[in-house]
Structures are given as structure tokens and as C-alpha cells.
Amino acid sequence: MATLRALAPAERPDPTVVLLTPGVYNSAYFEHTYLARQMGIELVEGRDLVTHDNVVHMRTTDGLKRVDVIYRRIDDDFIDPLAFRPDSSLGVPGVFNAYRAGNVTLCNTLGNGIADDKAVYAYVGRIIKYYLGEEPILGSVETFLCQDPVQRQHVLENLDKLVVKAVGESGGYGMLIGPHSTKEMRDDFRRLIQSDPRNYIAQPTLNFSRAPCYVDGRIEPRHIDLRPYVLYDGKTVTTVPGGLTRVALRKGSLVVNSSQGGGSKDTWVLRD
Amino acid sequence: MCAGPGAGLDVVRPHYRALREHLGELNLEELRRHKLAADLSFLHQGITFTVYGRDEGIEKIFPHDLVPRVITRKEWDQLEKGLAQRIVALNLFLRDVYHEGKIFKDGVVPREMILSCKHYRRQMIGLNVPKDVYVTVVGTDLIRDRDGSYLVLEDNLRVPSGVSYMLASRQVMKRIFPDVFQTCGVLPIE
Numbered sequence: 001m002a003t004l005r006a007l008a009p010a011e012r013p014d015p016t017v018v019l020l021t022p023g024v025y026n027s028a029y030f031e032h033t034y035l036a037r038q039m040g041i042e043l044v045e046g047r048d049l050v051t052h053d054n055v056v057h058m059r060t061t062d063g064l065k066r067v068d069v070i071y072r073r074i075d076d077d078f079i080d081p082l083a084f085r086p087d088s089s090l091g092v093p094g095v096f097n098a099y100r101a102g103n104v105t106l107c108n109t110l111g112n113g114i115a116d117d118k119a120v121y122a123y124v125g126r127i128i129k130y131y132l133g134e135e136p137i138l139g140s141v142e143t144f145l146c147q148d149p150v151q152r153q154h155v156l157e158n159l160d161k162l163v164v165k166a167v168g169e170s171g172g173y174g175m176l177i178g179p180h181s182t183k184e185m186r187d188d189f190r191r192l193i194q195s196d197p198r199n200y201i202a203q204p205t206l207n208f209s210r211a212p213c214y215v216d217g218r219i220e221p222r223h224i225d226l227r228p229y230v231l232y233d234g235k236t237v238t239t240v241p242g243g244l245t246r247v248a249l250r251k252g253s254l255v256v257n258s259s260q261g262g263g264s265k266d267t268w269v270l271r272d
Numbered sequence: 273m274c275a276g277p278g279a280g281l282d283v284v285r286p287h288y289r290a291l292r293e294h295l296g297e298l299n300l301e302e303l304r305r306h307k308l309a310a311d312l313s314f315l316h317q318g319i320t321f322t323v324y325g326r327d328e329g330i331e332k333i334f335p336h337d338l339v340p341r342v343i344t345r346k347e348w349d350q351l352e353k354g355l356a357q358r359i360v361a362l363n364l365f366l367r368d369v370y371h372e373g374k375i376f377k378d379g380v381v382p383r384e385m386i387l388s389c390k391h392y393r394r395q396m397i398g399l400n401v402p403k404d405v406y407v408t409v410v411g412t413d414l415i416r417d418r419d420g421s422y423l424v425l426e427d428n429l430r431v432p433s434g435v436s437y438m439l440a441s442r443q444v445m446k447r448i449f450p451d452v453f454q455t456c457g458v459l460p461i462e
């Protein structure tokens with residue numbers, strides 16, 4: 001919350017922060033209501049905000065109130081029909097111009113998705129060295145770019161061993177897990193890769209760690225990953241000790257996404 | 273067969289010891305009751321998510337596991353440094369891409385690769401964002417490899433989700449195992 005307040009326009013000493021949600025039909029709507037309540041800020045939908053002269057206001061029972069920081073949980077494409085997708089009814093017309101004018105802050109900003117692109121991921125080690133002159137502390141997973149003819153050949157010859165991912169997708173969608181796939185699925189992906197190589201990367205199937213879980217009345221090992229949350233205000237990086245541990249609750253499964261049979265567990269960092 | 277439900281924890285790494293001692297004292301019936309209490313608590317708080325890709329949105333209770341994952345301070349310190357390094361470098365990268373593009377001119381990342389990204393937004397070119405902060409919050413996905421080192425899977429710099437599940441899970445666990453947090457010395461997440 002302090003991080004969000006710190007990013008308010010400079011001349012606004014007591015900034016108003018809101019959380020902008022796409023609404024009740026969004027899969028994470030519960031999260032939006034929960035976070036707004038925890039942070040003590042208003043939860044708003046696009047229709048609750050209006051822009052006048054490049055300033056954003058929220059409709060309240062006492063009339064309009066100026067908004068300084070928008071923690072937005074709407075995707076880039078839908079946030080402002082005037083600047084991005086014109087068919088979006090979820091966004092706030094004019095909010096992007098208000099942002100350009102420096103009258104409101106959007107968190108996170110727009111266009112960050114380039115660094116989430118799974119092909120760009122292969123370059124992050126080099127990006128760290130380039131800007132910071134340091135070796136990366138955390139490792140990355142070996143990644144084959146299908147755009148490159150040599151790497152593509154390798155991928156096509158080893159589809160049964162690799163995990164293939166569409167570069168712009170997330171949440172476990174658009175993925176082929178080679179060792180768990182059928183010949184039909186592999187043939188589909190072969191066609192997809194050949195018709196649009198830029199859109200696909202492949203990685204080795206990872207043998208990632210398991211942790212004890214209480215399943216069906218017993219304690220059994222299941223595969224897990226970890227999603228720590230990290231905040232940045234331009235000066236200081238703040239991490240929350242632990243984060244969300246996601247569990248592939250189906251026996252033997254490697255997919256931890258909640259949309260595909262995953263669950264979660266509490267994560268304890270010990271003081272020792 | 274006299275082993276309690278904690279027997280499944282026998283093969284875990286040593287820092288699970290305190291937790292194992294506690295869970296080992298509980299019998300299956302008690303664990304089952306705890307699990308029920310946790311699930312009810314999630315249900316009453318309305319902690320749900322929607323599964324897409326079916327005919328209609330299906331609202332489900334978020335599946336939660338009772339056994340916490342334990343990370344040592346040493347492991348965490350290393351993770352924290354690595355995560356900080358990554359967010360700072362990626363923030364500089366985003367600023368550069370939408371301004372001077374030095375990284376392209378120096379031949380480190382091909383320009384076409386960035387311009388062809390599905391999530392590249394030309395509207396951001398030249399825009400000065402407050403305090404040059406592109407990434408306010410990230411939720412980096414990591415796994416622990418066979419040799420015990422952490423690897424980044426995805427950075428998630430757009431609108432990372434799940435933080436409410438982390439907070440809610442901690443609330444519920446504190447209610448069910450109030451004394452264990454103290455005895456194990458768990459760092460708070462506030």
C-alpha cells in the first residue's frame with residue numbers, strides 16, 4: 001500500500017488510491033474485493049470512473065472525487081477504449097490520456113507484457129548482465145526458440161520429451177507436455193510450430209521438487225512451485241517472506257495452475 | 273502400523289522437523305477435522321475462483337493443502353537477492369525499450385523480437401512513467417530443481433494474481449495451528 005501511495009503524482013500529498021476491477025465475471029474478482037478491503041481502498045469498475053480534462057474522478061454519493069493512483073487489475077487491451085481496444089466496455093475512456101498527462105498513476109504500467117513473452121524470457125540473463133553488470137543470481141530454464149531454424153529442428157525432433165509453450169499465453173494454457181502427450185497432440189503442435197514459429201518456445205521437462213501434502217486422509221508428496229510477491233517503488237525492493245506455494249494436487253501431475261487442478265498451501269520462511 | 277499421519281513427513285528435509293513433531297502428535301481424525309475447519313473457513317470467506325473453458329463459468333472453492341511449505345532463512349535470503357536483481361533489471365529494460373532502445377543498438381536483444389511481442393504497446397513509446405517505475409508488483413514463478421537450486425519459470429509483470437490466497441491461507445492457518453507459528457519461528461507476511 002505504501003508502495004502504491006509513493007507513486008502518486010508529486011503534487012498530491014494525500015493521494016486517493018483505487019483498485020480497478022473488470023467486475024464480477026472476472027475469475028479473480030474475489031481477490032479484487034479481498035485486496036481492496038485489506039488495503040482500505042475503493043473497489044471500482046470502469047463505469048465508476050470518469051475523466052474530465054485529463055483528470056480521473058470517481059463517482060461517489062458526495063459527487064466526484066479525484067483519483068491519483070489506480071491499481072488496475074484490467075488487462076492492457078481493455079483499460080481504455082479510446083487508446084486500446086475500442087470494443088472494451090470494462091475500461092475508462094480517456095484514462096490513458098490522463099496517464100500521459102501525468103495526472104494519474106497506473107500500476108502496473110502498460111506494455112510490461114514484452115518481458116513476460118516466453119521468447120524474451122530466454123534473454124533475461126543477458127538483460128541482467130547488460131544493465132547491472134552482474135551475473136544472474138537466479139537460474140532460468142533452458143529455452144529453445146522455435147524462430148531459430150536450428151533450435152526449431154531440435155524441438156520438432158524431440159516433441160515427446162519437451163514442454164512446448166505459446167509465448168504470449170499464461171495460466172497453463174496453450175501448452176504441450178511432451179512426455180504426457182498423445183501422437184495426435186504432438187502432430188497438432190508440429191503444425192502450429194511450423195505455421196508460426198515465433199509464437200512457440202520449448203523447454204526440457206523439469207523434475208521439480210515435491211512437498212508433503214495432506215491428500216485423501218494421508219500425507220503424500222506432490223509437485224509444487226513458488227510465487228513470491230515483490231514490490232518496487234523506484235528506490236526500494238520489498239519482498240513478502242514466502243509467497244504462494246502452488247500444488248499439483250493430482251498425483252504425478254506437473255501442472256499447478258488453479259485452472260487445471262492445482263491448489264495452494266501456506267509458505268513459511270523460518271526465522272532461524 | 274503405529275506411525276501417525278506425520279509418517280509421510282519422514283523423508284522431508286531437516287528444517288521440517290519442528291512441523292513434523294507437531295503434526296506427528298495429531299492423529300488422522302484430528303487432521304481430518306482441521307482440514308474440514310480450514311475448508312469451511314475458505315467457504316465462509318467466499319474464497320473462490322472461476323474455471324473458464326467450459327460452457328459456463330464454474331465457481332469453485334480454492335483447493336488448499338493443510339501442510340505448510342517450509343523454506344529456511346538461508347534459502348530465502350538468496351531468493352530475495354535474486355528476485356530484487358531481476359525486478360530492477362527488467363524495470364530498466366522496459367524503460368529502455370520504450371525510450372532509447374540502447375539494448376537493441378548494442379545487439380543484446382533483437383529489436384524485431386520485441387516489436388513482434390503480442391504484448392508490445394506502441395502507445396507507451398516515449399511516455400515517462402512516474403519515477404520510472406514500470407513494475408510496481410510482480411509475482412515471479414519459481415521451481416526448485418533436482419539439485420535444490422531455484423529456477424525462474426515466469427516473471428509475471430502484468431497483473432500477477434494470487435496474493436489474496438497467500439494472505440487468506442495464512443489467516444486460516446493461524447487460526448488452526450496458533451502455537452506452531454511461534455514455536456517454529458515463522459516470519460510474518462504483513
